[in-house]
Amino acid sequence: MRILNIIFPVIVLGCALALGVLGVRSFLSVVADEGLHLATPGFTKVQILKPGDYVLWNQVKTVQNGTFRTFPDEVPDGTKVEIIHEKDGSTVPWKARVGMRQTSGVSRKVSLGTVTFTEPGNYGIAISMPPEEGRSFSIEPSKFPQPFLSAIFGLLAGIFLGIGAVIWLGAAIILMFVRKATAGPKESVAPPQG
Known part of the structure; x- marks a missing residue:
């Protein structure tokens, strides 16, 4: 379960990067043509x-x-x-x-x-x-407004999704270490002798 807490933010971060790249490409096509x-x-x-x-x-x-x-x-x-x-x-x-x-x-x-x-x-x-x-x-x-707005949306969505994913990933890592530290050593129970 702990590993899933890290995998999901990494997937979201990958999606954010993909949106950002698509937004930058769209924006460059708007201004460079x-x-x-x-x-x-x-x-x-x-x-x-x-x-x-x-x-x-x-x-x-x-x-x-x-x-x-x-x-x-x-x-x-x-x-x-x-x-x-x-x-x-x-x-x-x-x-x-x-x-x-x-x-x-x-x-x-x-x-x-x-x-x-x-x-x-x-x-x-x-x-x-x-x-x-x-x-x-x-x-x-x-190129206005549709392609321009698509480029802006892609950039902004990528930025906000990326920020959210980084915060989520950081919180998951911190929570994992906090749980590990508060769990303390496991007590072992010795079997009864007899």
């Missing part, structure tokens, strides 16, 4: 596999053609973005939404806007701007 790079200026064909919300990003600190580049947060005057559904040639509306920012290491990006793709398929993204600007734009699935 660069998305699909778009030709600027130019036309890029993209295949959307999963319908949903996507974010258009302006990469303001990034590597471009093998060189680290820094650009202003604001896009140049005259920049236009058009998203076209290749199936029927219709224009997919997007909403300008500046304000979201992500930093990963030395890279930094600022949101241009969001677009909702209602169905999977092939799309074209046309970007026009002064050619001397040479910006770096990208598009990726929106």
Whole structure:
């Protein structure tokens, strides 16, 4: 029974470590993904596999053609973005939404806007701007709130479960030694002689 008092907290601690690792991996995937790079200026064909919300990003600190580049947060005057559904040639509306920012290491990006793709398929993204600007734009699935919340939940659950398991394990070990110390030496009864 005493050994079970130690095994269960160790199992819980292992689960906490697994949750923590999954949380860290999820969190890194949220902040580290660069998305699909778009030709600027130019036309890029993209295949959307999963319908949903996507974010258009302006990469303001990034590597471009093998060189680290820094650009202003604001896009140049005259920049236009058009998203076209290749199936029927219709224009997919997007909403300008500046304000979201992500930093990963030395890279930094600022949101241009969001677009909702209602169905999977092939799309074209046309970007026009002064050619001397040479910006770096990208598009990726929106990671807020679901993937971000999953990462935070995994991290927090792992931390709290780990703390609980360490306390439980420590208490089990202390209790085992206290019981051993208070039990004292066993008395032996001598058989009657006769």
